[in-house]
Each structure stands twice: as C-alpha cells, then as structure tokens.
Amino acid sequence: MFCTTYGELLGLKDPIEIRLNNKARAEGRTKEFDMVVIYDETVLVNEVKATASLRSIEAFVNFSKSEDFFKFFPYLKGKWLISFVSAMEFTDEAVQELTANKIFALTPCPDMQILNLDQIS
Numbered sequence: 001m002f003c004t005t006y007g008e009l010l011g012l013k014d015p016i017e018i019r020l021n022n023k024a025r026a027e028g029r030t031k032e033f034d035m036v037v038i039y040d041e042t043v044l045v046n047e048v049k050a051t052a053s054l055r056s057i058e059a060f061v062n063f064s065k066s067e068d069f070f071k072f073f074p075y076l077k078g079k080w081l082i083s084f085v086s087a088m089e090f091t092d093e094a095v096q097e098l099t100a101n102k103i104f105a106l107t108p109c110p111d112m113q114i115l116n117l118d119q120i121s
Contacts, residue, residue, distance in 0.1 A: 007037055007039065007042075007044055009112070009113075009114055009117070010082065012039050012042060012044075014039070015037045015038060015039050016038045016039060016040065017036075017037075017038040018035075018036075018037050018038075019033065019035070019036040019037075019038075020034070020035055021033075021034060021035075022036060024072035024073060025072070026068075026071040026072045026074075027071060031072055033045060033072070034046055034047055034048040034086075035048065035086075036073070038076065038079075039079075041079055041080060042079055042080045042081075042082060043069075043073075043076050043079045043080070043081050043082070044082050044083075044084060045064075045069060045081065045082075045083050045084070046083075046084040046085070046086055046106070047060045047083075047084070047085045047086070048085075048086045048087070049085065049086070049087040050087065050088055051087055051088065051089055052085055052087035052089075052090050052091070052094045052105070053094070054091065054093055054094055054097065057085060057094045057097050057098060058097065060083070060085055060103070061097060061098070061101045061103060064081075064083045064101065064103060065101065067081075069081060082104070083102075083103040083104070084103065084104045084105075084106050084114075085098055085103060085104070085105055085106070086106040086107070086108070087105075087106075087107060088107065088108070088109055089107070089109070090105050090107065090115065095115055095116055098116060099116040099119045099120060102120050104116060104117065104120060
C-alpha cells in the first residue's frame, strides 16, 4: 500500500494506524489531512498535490513549522513528526523550498522515490 511504502523508504515498518483524508478539529478550526501514518515513535504527515505549486508548498511549510499538527492530534504529541509533500511533478524551486525546511518531496513517477532524501537525511 502506498502510504506504508513511503515509511519503508525511511526504514519504518508496521504502522499502528493509517488515516486517509482525515478531517480533524482544533480550536474551532477544521483541517483535512491527506495522509497520516502513525508508528510507535514517529508520525508521518503527507500533503498530496497533483502538481506542487510554490504557494501550496509554502503554506504546508508554514503549517509544519508551527507545530499546529499536534493541536489537531494532541494524543500524538511527543512523537517525531516527519512531513512529506507528494506530487506527480515538482519544480526545482518547490524541491529547494521543501529541502530547506526538512520536508520530503515524494513522487510516484516513474518509481516511488524521495527526491531530496540525501539532502535531508
């Protein structure tokens, strides 16, 4: 399954829970999370885009930096959060922005790969 495979790319195995297209509420706000994969000590959050525009990347970067994720999922606080953006294609600028903010760029084409794995690991 796609959502467990990208965890395996980082050496993670046997997720506890997988949430797809999950709407969560916190502080009167609702946010949809495309994919949340929960492991014993780690949580992967993945924003899925057909084409990753720089604007959508910047919005996700700002969200990731704010640690607002744990307001929506307080029971996961204390786990290591790893962020991904998945898209069919990325501009060089989008990958650079993600890399600068330690967010993985994942593409399924032609084979599933993390475009910036070497720069972040």
